[in-house]
Amino acid sequence: MTNAEITEKLKTLVPASILSVEEFRGDLTVVIRREDIVRVAEVIKTDPSLAFDLIIDVLGVDMYRPGERFEVIYNVYSLAHRRFLRLKVRIPAEDPTVPTVTGVWPGANWHERETWDMFGIRFPGHPDLRRLYMPEEFEHFPLRKDFPLMGIPDSLPLPRR
Amino acid sequence: MALENLQQEGFLLTRLDEVIKWARKNSLWPMPMGISCCAIEMMATASPRFDIARFGSEVMRFTPRQCDVMLVAGTVTYKMAKVVRKIYDQMPDPKWVISMGACASSGGMFRSYPVVQGIDQFMPVDVYVAGCPPRPENLLHALLDLQKKIQGEPQLGGRKAGTAEEGHASATTVQSA
Numbered sequence: 001m002t003n004a005e006i007t008e009k010l011k012t013l014v015p016a017s018i019l020s021v022e023e024f025r026g027d028l029t030v031v032i033r034r035e036d037i038v039r040v041a042e043v044i045k046t047d048p049s050l051a052f053d054l055i056i057d058v059l060g061v062d063m064y065r066p067g068e069r070f071e072v073i074y075n076v077y078s079l080a081h082r083r084f085l086r087l088k089v090r091i092p093a094e095d096p097t098v099p100t101v102t103g104v105w106p107g108a109n110w111h112e113r114e115t116w117d118m119f120g121i122r123f124p125g126h127p128d129l130r131r132l133y134m135p136e137e138f139e140h141f142p143l144r145k146d147f148p149l150m151g152i153p154d155s156l157p158l159p160r161r
Numbered sequence: 162m163a164l165e166n167l168q169q170e171g172f173l174l175t176r177l178d179e180v181i182k183w184a185r186k187n188s189l190w191p192m193p194m195g196i197s198c199c200a201i202e203m204m205a206t207a208s209p210r211f212d213i214a215r216f217g218s219e220v221m222r223f224t225p226r227q228c229d230v231m232l233v234a235g236t237v238t239y240k241m242a243k244v245v246r247k248i249y250d251q252m253p254d255p256k257w258v259i260s261m262g263a264c265a266s267s268g269g270m271f272r273s274y275p276v277v278q279g280i281d282q283f284m285p286v287d288v289y290v291a292g293c294p295p296r297p298e299n300l301l302h303a304l305l306d307l308q309k310k311i312q313g314e315p316q317l318g319g320r321k322a323g324t325a326e327e328g329h330a331s332a333t334t335v336q337s338a
Contacts, residue, residue, distance in 0.1 A: 134275070135240055142274055151274030156239035158283040159246035 001049065001081050003028040009050060013043050019090075029086040034098060037074075037089050041104040044076070044085065052076040052085055055101070058111035060119035064145035069093035070121055074101065074108075091121060100125040118143035179312075185229070185255070186311040187217040189304070192228035192252060194245060197235030199262040199294040206297040216304055225251040230287075230307065232300075236264035238275045242283050249284050257311070259303050260286045263293040 001009075006028060007021050017036035022029045032040050044052045056075040063069055068090040076085050089098055100123040101108045112123045113132040120141035123129060130136060140152055191213075195203055206213050213219050222228050225248045237245055249258065260280055263269035266289045268278035280286060287310060288303045295303075 133240075147274070149273055156275075158239065158242050158277065161281075161283055161285070 001083060006050065006083065006085065009047070010040075010044070013047060014040050027084065027086060029088055031088045031090065034089050034091060037087070038099045038101060038104065040087065041074070041101045045104055049081075050078065051080045052078045052083075053105075054079055055105035055107045055111070056084075058101070058108050058115055060115040060121050060143070062119060062143065062145045067092065070096055070119060072098050072115060072121060076105075096121045097124055099123070102126055117141070120144065182312050186308040188220075189216075189218045189230045189257070189307065189311075190220045190222055190228050191218050192225050192231040192248065193221045193223070194231050194233045194248065195235060196233075196237065196241060196245075197264065199234035199264070202294045202297055203232055203234045203261065203300065206300045211297040211301065213301065213304070216301065216308070218304055225249070226253065228252050229255070230257045230259060230304075232259050232261055233265045233280055234261040234294075236269065236271055237277045237280050239277055240275070242277050242280075245280065246283055257287045257307055258285060259288045259290060259300070259307060261290045261300060261303070262295055263291065266291070269293060 003023055003026070007030075010018060010021075010030060014036065017033050017040050019031040019033060021031070044050045054077040056077050057073075058075075059073050061071040061073065063071060070091040070093065072089045072091060074087040074089075076087065077083070078085075091098060096119070098121060100112060102112065102123075103125070109126070109128065110132060112126055113129060115121050116123065116126075116129055117131040117133050118141060131138065134142065135156065138155065140147055140155060142151070193200070193203060205211060207219060207221060218230070225231075229252075231249055231252065233245060249256070258280075260266045264271060264276070265280050266286075268276050270293070272278070277283065288307050290299055290303045292299050
């Protein structure tokens with residue numbers, strides 16, 4: 001199945017959810033409406049001609065721009081057809097939430113926790129949205145562009161010498 | 162004391178302190194706090210090729226209760242610092258610390274928010290070892306320096322003996338070979 005055929009298939013299955021489609025050096029990226037991400041995930045997983053059954057990664061991006069500041073990117077793979085697909089969701093700064101896809105791909109669990117930990121993007125419906133890397137009492141989101149490289153003084157306590 | 166005395170009398174005279182220090186320095190049991198790549202060099206130091214047993218420190222114990230010297234070999238993050246400190250606190254006195262490699266000593270190349278920029282921010286250090294990672298010879302040199310320190314021999318700059326806890330300025334640094 002070529003990228004053009006995948007695009008065609010998506011446009012027939014979920015026409016209203018697709019905001020744009022890009023192709024760069026053979027990689028297909030589809031930008032999805034935020035509210036529809038779970039539905040699109042279900043469709044591309046269950047449709048036998050697509051069968052994107054493996055979640056490779058879920059990650060956040062801080063574009064640091066007004067309006068839709070964040071992006072969440074889903075890299076998925078079809079074991080049956082040996083094809084990659086990238087889904088993208090744009091998120092406004094004032095409401096950094098995306099519905100969880102752990103109901104579709106359970107493997108997204110820790111990836112979404114990581115994205116919450118690093119970018120402060122919440123995933124409503126996630127079964128266990130705790131921080132993954134940083135201590136639980138930590139209050140900041142280190143991979144946001146406005147977080148200083150050397151951290152915020154006294155935000156990470158050390159044992160007394 | 163002359164040697165002929167020993168032959169005649171059958172004993173040596175010395176200070177108790179000196180004997181205790183001599184015994185201590187020659188059987189320093191390490192706590193292998195191997196938390197990243199420096200640990201590989203630490204393991205090599207224990208291998209037959211370099212053979213840390215030559216200096217009485219081959220008994221790596223994975224319980225702090227039986228250890229004398231902690232080898233902090235690797236990058237210490239803020240999250241890990243609590244663990245390292247807790248294990249250090251569980252070691253019985255007297256105890257010493259060797260900070261092995263650039264990361265443990267200064268944060269190394271990880272100049273960023275999760276990495277402690279030197280373990281001396283939360284625990285005392287007796288000997289710092291430079292290198293990324295240090296070669297096994299370098300770690301052995303640090304061990305020998307620590308032995309000198311325990312015996313109370315003057316080291317570089319003639320610093321005072323004792324553990325780093327007793328005198329914070331008494332730590333020493335091993336240069337790269």
